[in-house]
Amino acid sequence: MLEIRNLHVAIEDGTKKILNGLNLTIRDGEVAAIMGPNGSGKSTLSYVIAGKDDYEVLDGEILLDGENLLEMEPDARAAAGVFLAFQYPLEIPGVATMTFLKAALNAQRKGRGENELTTPDFMKRVKVGAEKLGIPQDMLKRGLNVGFSGGEKKRMEILQMALLEPSIGILDETDSGLDIDALKIVSEGVNALRSAKRSFLVITHYQRLLNYIVPDTVHVMSKGQIVRTGGKELAFELEANGYADYVTNAAA
Amino acid sequence: MVAVKETVEQVKQLDVDQYKYGFSTELEVEKAPKGLSEDIVRFISMKKGEPSWMLDWRLDAFRRWKTMDEPQWARVHYPKIDFNDSYYYAAPKKNAAPKTLDDVDPAILETYKKLGIPLREQELLAGVQTSKIAVDAVFDSVSVVTTFKEELKKAGVIFCSISEAIKDHPDLVKKYLGSVVPVTDNYYATLNCAVFTDGSFVYIPEGTRCPMELSTYFRINEKNTGQFERTLIIAEKGSYVSYLEGCTAPQRDENQLHAAVVELVALDDAEIKYSTVQNWYPGDADGKGGIYNFVTKRGDCRGANSKISWTQVETGSAITWKYPSCILRGDNSRGEFYSIAVSNGYQQVDSGTKMIHLGKNTSSRIISKGISAGHSQNTYRGQVSAHRKATNARNFTNCDSLLIGETCGAHTVPYLESKNASAVFEHEATTSKISEDQLFYCRQRGLSAEEATALIVNGFVKDVLQQLPMEFAVEAQKLISISLEGSVG
Ligand SMILES: Nc1ncnc2c1ncn2[C@@H]1O[C@H](COP(=O)(O)OP(=O)(O)O)[C@@H](O)[C@H]1O
Numbered sequence: 001m002l003e004i005r006n007l008h009v010a011i012e013d014g015t016k017k018i019l020n021g022l023n024l025t026i027r028d029g030e031v032a033a034i035m036g037p038n039g040s041g042k043s044t045l046s047y048v049i050a051g052k053d054d055y056e057v058l059d060g061e062i063l064l065d066g067e068n069l070l071e072m073e074p075d076a077r078a079a080a081g082v083f084l085a086f087q088y089p090l091e092i093p094g095v096a097t098m099t100f101l102k103a104a105l106n107a108q109r110k111g112r113g114e115n116e117l118t119t120p121d122f123m124k125r126v127k128v129g130a131e132k133l134g135i136p137q138d139m140l141k142r143g144l145n146v147g148f149s150g151g152e153k154k155r156m157e158i159l160q161m162a163l164l165e166p167s168i169g170i171l172d173e174t175d176s177g178l179d180i181d182a183l184k185i186v187s188e189g190v191n192a193l194r195s196a197k198r199s200f201l202v203i204t205h206y207q208r209l210l211n212y213i214v215p216d217t218v219h220v221m222s223k224g225q226i227v228r229t230g231g232k233e234l235a236f237e238l239e240a241n242g243y244a245d246y247v248t249n250a251a252a
Numbered sequence: 253m254v255a256v257k258e259t260v261e262q263v264k265q266l267d268v269d270q271y272k273y274g275f276s277t278e279l280e281v282e283k284a285p286k287g288l289s290e291d292i293v294r295f296i297s298m299k300k301g302e303p304s305w306m307l308d309w310r311l312d313a314f315r316r317w318k319t320m321d322e323p324q325w326a327r328v329h330y331p332k333i334d335f336n337d338s339y340y341y342a343a344p345k346k347n348a349a350p351k352t353l354d355d356v357d358p359a360i361l362e363t364y365k366k367l368g369i370p371l372r373e374q375e376l377l378a379g380v381q382t383s384k385i386a387v388d389a390v391f392d393s394v395s396v397v398t399t400f401k402e403e404l405k406k407a408g409v410i411f412c413s414i415s416e417a418i419k420d421h422p423d424l425v426k427k428y429l430g431s432v433v434p435v436t437d438n439y440y441a442t443l444n445c446a447v448f449t450d451g452s453f454v455y456i457p458e459g460t461r462c463p464m465e466l467s468t469y470f471r472i473n474e475k476n477t478g479q480f481e482r483t484l485i486i487a488e489k490g491s492y493v494s495y496l497e498g499c500t501a502p503q504r505d506e507n508q509l510h511a512a513v514v515e516l517v518a519l520d521d522a523e524i525k526y527s528t529v530q531n532w533y534p535g536d537a538d539g540k541g542g543i544y545n546f547v548t549k550r551g552d553c554r555g556a557n558s559k560i561s562w563t564q565v566e567t568g569s570a571i572t573w574k575y576p577s578c579i580l581r582g583d584n585s586r587g588e589f590y591s592i593a594v595s596n597g598y599q600q601v602d603s604g605t606k607m608i609h610l611g612k613n614t615s616s617r618i619i620s621k622g623i624s625a626g627h628s629q630n631t632y633r634g635q636v637s638a639h640r641k642a643t644n645a646r647n648f649t650n651c652d653s654l655l656i657g658e659t660c661g662a663h664t665v666p667y668l669e670s671k672n673a674s675a676v677f678e679h680e681a682t683t684s685k686i687s688e689d690q691l692f693y694c695r696q697r698g699l700s701a702e703e704a705t706a707l708i709v710n711g712f713v714k715d716v717l718q719q720l721p722m723e724f725a726v727e728a729q730k731l732i733s734i735s736l737e738g739s740v741g
């Protein structure tokens with residue numbers, strides 16, 4: 001279970017507040033969607049959960065299964081089960097995707113006090129995962145994300161999530177830049193990972209993705225706060241009416 | 253990849269003291285009196301039991317050196333060197349003339365063991381490694397032992413110390429010594445001619461593929477002692493040799509001078525592959541101590557279709573001044589330079605290469621990867637030139653710099669010169685930083701800051717690491733991450 005209480009965040013120099021007392025709870029097995037206008041702080045929330053340096057947490061707490069994430073290094077949070085599928089995945093030239101996957105997987109296993117995977121075992125997992133997402137084998141030999149299309153990068157994020165088996169998967173605008181076929185493949189990849197123990201935080205600007213990854217709850221974010229919470233039907237309402245209401249409300 | 257894992261592990265094990273070769277060995281040594289004079293030159297020659305032609309060559313060089321000035325053009329800064337404040341000869345006493353390993357002082361063998369150098373042939377043979385490496389080990393001023401001599405002899409290969417070669421193969425030495433790097437080539441090379449103490453000699457006969465990797469390990473042990481080694485490699489027509497060189501030194505507060513000369517000669521259809529892992533003591537975290545490394549390395553592709561390739565991994569030394577070069581004299585000859593230069597702390601690196609195209613259809617390739625961290629300055633300096641007669645000369649240069657942190661510098665100084673209109677030179681250069689975003693991305697996937705840095709750096713240097721023989725590639729990868737320890741976080 002992920003619990004975020006009264007979270008206040010500014011950018012590092014402290015001049016600009018981005019999150020203003022955000023509250024959000026995601027139960028085990030729940031798929032929560034966050035929707036909101038551009039600039040409302042959705043990516044910031046995902047970065048703060050994952051532990052990016054650029055932000056200053058002024059107040060509040062983030063607990064994963066009761067553990068205080070804010071006191072942990074980013075790699076420790078990853079080992080504890082936080083996975084962030086980036087809105088803009090980074091390129092690591094010269095590091096074969098396969099090499100990166102293995103390094104990451106074994107680092108996390110080590111972080112949890114587990115044994116490293118044997119190479120055949122690892123290769124098998126990658127092969128199965130890649131096939132499901134339509135990722136060709138030779139892409140795994142190329143430098144991570146180097147020269148990948150937007151859609152390929154997003155698929156690679158999902159492959160990483162599948163291998164790393166997090167307890168909470170955060171998807172930051174994974175649908176952006178995907179055509180409908182890719183959207184389906186990626187959504188199927190995510191749906192296959194849904195389980196009673198694993199929760200998801202699906203960040204999106206558009207309702208479309210939620211046709212494929214059907215959420216349990218939908219939260220509307222504006223000006224760094226959750227301003228409304230409902231079921232999956234809330235997404236349709238937003239799609240029909242836009243965010244205009246929330247932008248003015250929150251500003252008022 | 254095993255190597256990545258090892259890198260990561262190596263980084264983990266590190267203590268505050270990063271330079272693991274910093275120990276010194278207590279030995280009884282015989283030294284020349286301190287300082288530099290004709291008498292010292294005579295002393296060295298006498299100690300080596302050299303013939304008079306060699307002494308004359310040295311004395312001639314010494315007289316010329318006295319008229320020369322230290323070069324100033326490199327982007328390195330250091331207090332003026334007092335050449336009279338050094339010892340120019342130091343030899344372990346017991347090592348009068350070791351015939352076999354059993355004659356070598358056990359303390360020296362212990363030192364090489366600590367350095368991970370397999371001198372004992374039987375150990376090597378019994379080991380799991382499939383490849384054999386013949387080793388020549390130079391301790392301060394003398395070569396202590398050369399392994400696998402007998403086996404090499406069967407193939408007709410000569411692999412011995414240069415001191416032995418001067419006595420046993422004077423005709424070869426006379427013919428080739430100074431034929432690639434002339435006596436007056438530059439200040440440090442000329443000094444080396446006068447006072448060189450030992451080094452390796454390799455001769456590969458016509459049509460012979462050297463049956464194993466050859467390797468020399470250089471170790472400076474004595475305080476205040478300069479090391480001036482001299483290496484000469486001759487590959488006769490149609491022969492092939494791969495040669496590895498490794499260097500370490502103890503941790504000392506004062507700077508020590510190292511001025512080597514390496515000459516390579518490749519005749520028709522011959523190929524020489526020369527790899528270096530240079531890890532001289534780089535100085536402490538405040539920039540105190542460390543080796544001044546002023547080295548002249550040059551290969552002469554003297555024959556048609558010959559090939560010389562230099563691969564270097566430079567992680568040590570307080571100052572590096574080094575430009576392994578190729579003279580592409582034979583038609584269709586090829587020169588290659590692959591370099592990884594890592595600098596951290598207060599290290600200053602000014603390194604690169606020269607590709608001198610003289611013959612027709614000659615080609616060269618330069619891949620340079622500079623990594624700067626800490627307060628270091630890292631300069632790539634490269635010259636590519638095509639002579640009037642060098643029709644169809646081709647060069648490709650790729651020169652990438654990676655910066656870690658805000659206080660270091662990377663510089664690229666290419667010189668291109670073509671006197672033949674058909675020459676085609678391509679030059680690519682990039683400078684990048686390990687971005688915070690890249691690091692965060694890796695850490696989000698579970699890698700620690702050190703692991704993430706090691707991984708990104710390994711990716712950056714991959715093209716060059718691939719050029720190294722396997723045994724060295726793993727060692728080099730470890731070294732690079734050790735050198736960068738403490739540069740993140
Ligand atoms: N590192 C940063 N430095 C400065 N401003 C930032 C930084 N990160 C986010 N912001 C600002 O914070 C606000 C919220 O951004 P973001 O979290 O990316 O919103 P969203 O993902 O909802 O579009 C925007 O105004 C953005 O410009």
Ligand SMILES: [Mg+2]
Nearest residue numbers: 042043087173
């Ligand atoms: Mg965003």
